[in-house]
Amino acid sequence: MQKKNPLVEVKNVRHFYNKGSGSDFLVLDHINLTLYEDEIVCLLGRSGSGKSTLLRVISGLIKPTEGTVTSPDKEVDWVKNNVAMVFQNFALFPWLTVQENVEVGLESLSIKSNEMQSRAIKAIDLIGLDGYENANPRELSGGMQQRVGLARALVVKPQLLLMDEPFSALDVLTEEILRADLLDLWIEGQLNTKCIFMVTHNIEEAMLMADRIILFGSNPGKITGEITINLAHPRNRLAPDFRAMLDNIYAKMTEKDEVSAKNSGLFSGMGMGMVLPYISTNILQGFMETLETNYQGKADLPKLSEILGNNNGEVLQIAEVLHLLRLCEIDDGDVSITPKGKLFALGAIDERKKIFRDHLVTYLPIVTRIHAVLDERKDHSAPISRFLSELGDYMPTLDANETMKAVISWARFAELFAVDESQDKFYLE
Numbered sequence: 001m002q003k004k005n006p007l008v009e010v011k012n013v014r015h016f017y018n019k020g021s022g023s024d025f026l027v028l029d030h031i032n033l034t035l036y037e038d039e040i041v042c043l044l045g046r047s048g049s050g051k052s053t054l055l056r057v058i059s060g061l062i063k064p065t066e067g068t069v070t071s072p073d074k075e076v077d078w079v080k081n082n083v084a085m086v087f088q089n090f091a092l093f094p095w096l097t098v099q100e101n102v103e104v105g106l107e108s109l110s111i112k113s114n115e116m117q118s119r120a121i122k123a124i125d126l127i128g129l130d131g132y133e134n135a136n137p138r139e140l141s142g143g144m145q146q147r148v149g150l151a152r153a154l155v156v157k158p159q160l161l162l163m164d165e166p167f168s169a170l171d172v173l174t175e176e177i178l179r180a181d182l183l184d185l186w187i188e189g190q191l192n193t194k195c196i197f198m199v200t201h202n203i204e205e206a207m208l209m210a211d212r213i214i215l216f217g218s219n220p221g222k223i224t225g226e227i228t229i230n231l232a233h234p235r236n237r238l239a240p241d242f243r244a245m246l247d248n249i250y251a252k253m254t255e256k257d258e259v260s261a262k263n264s265g266l267f268s269g270m271g272m273g274m275v276l277p278y279i280s281t282n283i284l285q286g287f288m289e290t291l292e293t294n295y296q297g298k299a300d301l302p303k304l305s306e307i308l309g310n311n312n313g314e315v316l317q318i319a320e321v322l323h324l325l326r327l328c329e330i331d332d333g334d335v336s337i338t339p340k341g342k343l344f345a346l347g348a349i350d351e352r353k354k355i356f357r358d359h360l361v362t363y364l365p366i367v368t369r370i371h372a373v374l375d376e377r378k379d380h381s382a383p384i385s386r387f388l389s390e391l392g393d394y395m396p397t398l399d400a401n402e403t404m405k406a407v408i409s410w411a412r413f414a415e416l417f418a419v420d421e422s423q424d425k426f427y428l429e
Helices: 051-059 078-082 098-104 113-126 142-154 172-189 204-210 238-255 258-262 283-295 303-310 310-325 339-346 351-364 365-376 384-391 395-412
Strands: 006-017 025-034 037-045 066-070 084-088 161-163 195-200 210-218 222-228 297-300 330-332 332-336 381-384 418-420 425-427
Touching: 006 051, 006 351, 025 195, 025 222, 025 330, 037 051, 051 195, 078 210, 084 142, 084 258, 098 113, 098 142, 098 330, 113 142, 113 210, 142 172, 172 204, 172 418, 195 204, 195 425, 204 238, 222 238, 238 303, 238 310, 258 283, 283 297, 283 303, 283 310, 283 332, 283 339, 283 395, 297 303, 297 330, 303 332, 310 330, 332 339, 339 351, 351 365, 351 395, 365 381, 365 395, 365 425, 381 384, 384 425, 395 418
Parallel strands: 037 195, 037 210, 084 161, 161 195
Antiparallel strands: 006 025, 006 066, 210 222, 297 332, 330 332, 381 425, 418 425
16 A cells, blocks of 8 residues: 655643633643645544644644644744635624635635636536526535535635535535535535545544544543544445444543543543533433333444434444433443433433532532532622633533533522523522
């Protein structure tokens, strides 16, 4: 097999999040990674693990605290001239037309107006939006808006295309279509880019796209493994070799390390810095009921994902939350219910609330903190913003907001403490 040419080298990158007071919070730890020409690489890890931070370091949007990101020839301004990014949330200017949004990507290149227009129109045609050049973003569906974001990135002809969970905001059908179209353009050599590096938490998505999968651990973010995918495109989800590899990735992502094993938990660093994904209690309860009543308390996560109709990134997130709460255990790609989880799954609503309440206070440090402060105050109340600010000492604002959204939802279900968001207040009833 012919050796591929290196395109980007990430060496000894560490990044600290400045908390404003006290010691800084380590987000990325000793990242060493080489991206090669003619490959799609997926960075696969749980939400809040630092994947997007690494992507922004590679893009040049963030300067790492330690370490370097270079091209092999050490070209000055290589990133500026050769890298483009597609974001999760479309990031279009609503007052500009489709063509004008795409042309924004060319403005820093100092090219003539007629060439700018010509390249923008070609990029729009390439991604399947011919005829929508003069439309405004509000006239487009989510999938079409993301195509505009993709065209804006491709129009600069980047050697490296970075993608931050580009399909996660789309419905399932649109996601499938856009992913397939992008792969077709890549295979046919129409993208004018040498490498795609994509962040995702969806295992099956990584399997469908990647030539190489980088497994990413959390707290702090670090590379924990690498898997080469030698399956031809288009890939068949139902093929035995695809399923076997999918099971293998699940097993690697859910195996316990030495630190977490000592703490009887799956993840190391489960303190205030643990980013919590918002998942509704209805979904958590439905998952537990299905696991106990249909599978006698234990199931294979990939198989469970198929049956529930969720993408596997979502199912793994659900299982992770239940694991954090000690209602489930995850190991080697399987999820199994704990004794308390069994009582939760089979219990009436009041019994469920009591178990959920006890486990929130016991196992989630941010909830323990809020409850302790409310309990010790004379009026048993405190501002929500106070705890949001504390979370901000450990994680970026978006992650802090997501974590607080989860805490508020779960505490309401458990009747642990009351919430008045209009008054910015938590209080004990």
